[in-house]
Amino acid sequence: MIPVAFLASVMLFLLLKLTPGDPVLIMLGEKATAQNYEALRHDLGLDQPYPVQYARWVSHVMEGDFGKSIRNGAPVKDEILARLPATLQLGIAALVLSLAVALTLGILSAVFRRSPVGFFATAFSQVGVAVPGFFVGLVFIYVFALSLRWFPPGSYTAFGDDPSQWLRRLILPAVTLSLFGAATQTRFIRSGLLDTLHQDYIRTARAKGFGEASVILKHALRNALIPSVTLLGLQIGAILEGAFIVESVFAWPGIGRLAVQSLGARDYPIVQAVVLLAVFVFLLANLLVDIAYAYLDPRISYVRSRS
Amino acid sequence: MSAVAAESKPIAAPARLDEQRRRAERLWKACRRYPRLLIFGAIIGVLILIGLFAPIIAPYDPLQTAPSQVLTQPSPAHLLGTDNIGRDQFSRVIYGARISLGVAVIAVTIALTFGMSMGLAAGYVGGWVDQTLSRVVDAMLAFPGVLLAIAITAALGPSLRNAMIAVGIIQIPVYFRLARAQVLQVREHEFVTAAAVIGASRPRILGRHIMPNIANPLIVAASISSSTSILALAALGFIGIGPQPPDPDWGSMINTASGVLGQAPWLSFGPGLAIFITVFSFSMLGDAMRDALDPRLRIN
Numbered sequence: 001m002i003p004v005a006f007l008a009s010v011m012l013f014l015l016l017k018l019t020p021g022d023p024v025l026i027m028l029g030e031k032a033t034a035q036n037y038e039a040l041r042h043d044l045g046l047d048q049p050y051p052v053q054y055a056r057w058v059s060h061v062m063e064g065d066f067g068k069s070i071r072n073g074a075p076v077k078d079e080i081l082a083r084l085p086a087t088l089q090l091g092i093a094a095l096v097l098s099l100a101v102a103l104t105l106g107i108l109s110a111v112f113r114r115s116p117v118g119f120f121a122t123a124f125s126q127v128g129v130a131v132p133g134f135f136v137g138l139v140f141i142y143v144f145a146l147s148l149r150w151f152p153p154g155s156y157t158a159f160g161d162d163p164s165q166w167l168r169r170l171i172l173p174a175v176t177l178s179l180f181g182a183a184t185q186t187r188f189i190r191s192g193l194l195d196t197l198h199q200d201y202i203r204t205a206r207a208k209g210f211g212e213a214s215v216i217l218k219h220a221l222r223n224a225l226i227p228s229v230t231l232l233g234l235q236i237g238a239i240l241e242g243a244f245i246v247e248s249v250f251a252w253p254g255i256g257r258l259a260v261q262s263l264g265a266r267d268y269p270i271v272q273a274v275v276l277l278a279v280f281v282f283l284l285a286n287l288l289v290d291i292a293y294a295y296l297d298p299r300i301s302y303v304r305s306r307s
Numbered sequence: 308m309s310a311v312a313a314e315s316k317p318i319a320a321p322a323r324l325d326e327q328r329r330r331a332e333r334l335w336k337a338c339r340r341y342p343r344l345l346i347f348g349a350i351i352g353v354l355i356l357i358g359l360f361a362p363i364i365a366p367y368d369p370l371q372t373a374p375s376q377v378l379t380q381p382s383p384a385h386l387l388g389t390d391n392i393g394r395d396q397f398s399r400v401i402y403g404a405r406i407s408l409g410v411a412v413i414a415v416t417i418a419l420t421f422g423m424s425m426g427l428a429a430g431y432v433g434g435w436v437d438q439t440l441s442r443v444v445d446a447m448l449a450f451p452g453v454l455l456a457i458a459i460t461a462a463l464g465p466s467l468r469n470a471m472i473a474v475g476i477i478q479i480p481v482y483f484r485l486a487r488a489q490v491l492q493v494r495e496h497e498f499v500t501a502a503a504v505i506g507a508s509r510p511r512i513l514g515r516h517i518m519p520n521i522a523n524p525l526i527v528a529a530s531i532s533s534s535t536s537i538l539a540l541a542a543l544g545f546i547g548i549g550p551q552p553p554d555p556d557w558g559s560m561i562n563t564a565s566g567v568l569g570q571a572p573w574l575s576f577g578p579g580l581a582i583f584i585t586v587f588s589f590s591m592l593g594d595a596m597r598d599a600l601d602p603r604l605r606i607n
Binding site: 237 | 442443445446447449450451452453454457458459461462463464534538541542545546547548558561562564565568569572575578579582583586587590591
């Protein structure tokens with residue numbers, strides 16, 4: 001993971017270097033003269049060679065210093081920290097929701113294979129991955145907020161201020177963001193369960209007289225879930241990138257919307273910090289998934305396979 | 308070329324014809340066994356035709372504004388209504404097929420070319436080449452895909468061309484991993500060793516003996532990554548860093564529609580449905596091809 005994180009950070013650094021526009025000129029604006037240009041360039045370390053600049057950047061990032069926003073001069077760290085809770089709430093809600101939907105649909109559709117439920121789950125898992133989140137979000141806003149007026153069309157209320165408003169505003173964006181993950185997981189859980197239900201030990205369990213619910217939930221599901229655990233890492237990645245879009249659609253004040261607004265304003269330090277944070281979370285999620293994987297399936301051992 | 312071949316080698320011609328007929332028969336059989344192959348292949352064919360003949364099909368110029376006809380409702384004159392500056396939405400959706408399918412073709416070509424050659428090299432040469440390339444691809448996979456595309460497009464500057472490049476780059480890992488894994492598997496076969504023994508060069512072994520054996524999974528991946536490309540492009544367009552106005556791009560059209568959702572809720576319907584149909588058909592075609600080419604890999 002360390003070399004991967006290192007290479008990923010180099011890529012991000014080089015991408016920033018490719019970005020058009022001279023940051024010194026942007027920061028100085030109208031007041032640019034030859035002297036203060038050179039002075040600021042020196043202060044920012046931009047007169048150093050790239051490896052030195054990279055090392056400086058990494059050491060700043062390690063200390064939590066992501067530089068200053070070009071738009072309003074505020075520290076990027078503060079801008080992000082102010083919006084992180086909103087994104088976390090939305091992301092976790094979407095993850096929980098997608099797993100709940102996928103487990104229910106996946107199990108039901110595997111058990112009642114040739115029933116309407118099975119058909120619906122298959123259709124849902126194929127359609128769900130092909131609809132863009134922003135389109136679904138707009139349809140939801142139009143149907144449930146503007147027409148039926150069940151929910152407010154967007155924006156955010158802190159849980160501490162008004163829990164019921166918080167929930168009402170959370171539901172539509174969370175459902176939208178959960179859709180992709182729910183669709184992919186449903187498919188995995190369904191096919192995993194269908195595979196395990198053919199195994200000999202399932203027949204043994206049935207022969208021993210276990211009830212059908214016990215056979216499916218206790219014996220089959222545990223093994224069937226192993227492949228979908230690996231998917232969890234990817235799913236968190238999908239939620240991270242989905243947050244950019246869903247937050248924009250629902251005017252949700254999280255880091256995704258901040259990044260999209262900053263893209264429009266060419267405020268690249270913020271974009272870079274948000275992407276870096278997302279990469280970090282994604283790597284961490286995948287690491288945890290690997291650990292969980294070894295724990296769930298004792299046949300997999302990372303230590304043994306290396307030696 | 309085939310005419311020349313037929314003249315100089317009279318025996319080869321019937322053999323070729325036979326081969327062609329056998330192939331056509333095989334394809335027809337596969338289509339009958341996997342009807343999805345035919346259905347979604349046909350839908351994609353129609354979409355390609357729509358893109359190619361957009362000027363004939365579209366009733367209006369997609370860029371023609373009409374200040375007197377802003378946000379009109381769907382009507383026989385404007386099947387999907389008009390947008391916020393009076394452009395015919397239906398014509399824009401039709402022309403949008405050109406952009407989306409064009410991006411799919413170019414992005415997949417970029418990803419396929421780079422990913423496959425890197426994967427072939429890594430798998431066949433091994434050693435430090437493999438180590439280096441694999442680490443680079445791992446680092447790319449450390450980014451959630453669309454975020455990498457956003458970062459690349461932001462760095463290169465927002466435009467259709469750069470969005471295509473970005474969408475292509477983020478899919479390099481798919482082809483790299485696929486090609487590498489397949490090569491590792493195929494190169495252990497005796498016919499590869501035999502080719503090396505009789506003195507075939509590395510490029511010849513790769514091109515002549517290994518490539519044909521890994522073509523099937525690559526075709527499947529190309530179809531599925533066409534759908535990913537179109538979805539990713541739509542996301543870039545929606546957040547405003549993909550194709551720039553006034554290009555009729557489906558993602559940016561939905562962005563425009565989102566601003567006038569209260570007044571003209573129907574406006575996002577056309578591009579939304581277009582994205583869905585295209586993405587869905589490519590992904591279903593990919594699934595169907597996988598089933599037809601390798602029934603062992605069937606999911607569900």
